[in-house]
Amino acid sequence: MSKIDPAKTLPEITHREIVARSRLFKVERLDLTFSNGEERQFERMAGGNRGAVMIVPMLDENTMVLIREYAAGTHTYELGFPKGLIDPGETALEAANRELQEEAGYAARDLHVIHTVSMAPTFFNAEMTIVLARDLYPQSLEGDEPEPLEVVEWPVSQANALLARKDFTEARCVAALFLAQKWLEEH
The missing domain is CATH 3.90.79.10 (Nucleoside Triphosphate Pyrophosphohydrolase)
Known part of the structure; x- marks a missing residue:
């Protein structure tokens, strides 16, 4: 079984913006820089996180x-x-x-x-x-x-x-x- 690193550094969010929205949802684009220097864009549903x-x-x-x-x-x-x-x-x-x-x-x-x-x-x-x-x-x-x-x-x-x-x-x-x-x- 491989070891899980609990101290792994989260990627840095360098930019975020709403790229689409509907009556119910907002799509947010994140520009990320990972600890190894790799840069990526991710999209996620943005929300109020009410649960x-x-x-x-x-x-x-x-x-x-x-x-x-x-x-x-x-x-x-x-x-x-x-x-x-x-x-x-x-x-x-x-x-x-x-x-x-x-x-x-x-x-x-x-x-x-x-x-x-x-x-x-x-x-x-x-x-x-x-x-x-x-x-x-x-x-x-x-x-x-x-x-x-x-x-x-x-x-x-x-x-x-x-x-x-x-x-x-x-x-x-x-x-x-x-x-x-x-x-x-x-x-």
């Missing part, structure tokens, strides 16, 4: 709650866990409970951060906090979805069948599933 949450809601010890919603990127309906941005002034756990109510019609009395993942760190400065929610009770808040989301109950014991589905493909959901199973085994 996001993904919730693995547990209806009981063996039943997860998933949602099925339209995914514009693939122009399909995808099955996955509730998720959303953290609003200004919210903690990750507050955002998780709000998103759970908006998307799945449940609130949780017991919330645990189980991991934080980055989303395509080569292109984004964005993190998603994975939250396990237990002791659920019916509670809805109005969300910003254009249509009602389908709520699907799924047994944890049937995780392999979930992974085999053509509509459960989002990498963050797959990671959340494995992280939740690990957390549940340990607790």
Whole structure:
């Protein structure tokens, strides 16, 4: 196994500018000089880095709650866990409970951060906090979805069948599933 150098020097950002923008995104070009003198240009999505949450809601010890919603990127309906941005002034756990109510019609009395993942760190400065929610009770808040989301109950014991589905493909959901199973085994 090769050694990782914790003191590796970050490249110097010599210039940055916004090169494209849309209603939702800004693309930033970075001019970089690496410690060995090499110079490169990189592009990345620029953003407010508010963070996001993904919730693995547990209806009981063996039943997860998933949602099925339209995914514009693939122009399909995808099955996955509730998720959303953290609003200004919210903690990750507050955002998780709000998103759970908006998307799945449940609130949780017991919330645990189980991991934080980055989303395509080569292109984004964005993190998603994975939250396990237990002791659920019916509670809805109005969300910003254009249509009602389908709520699907799924047994944890049937995780392999979930992974085999053509509509459960989002990498963050797959990671959340494995992280939740690990957390549940340990607790």
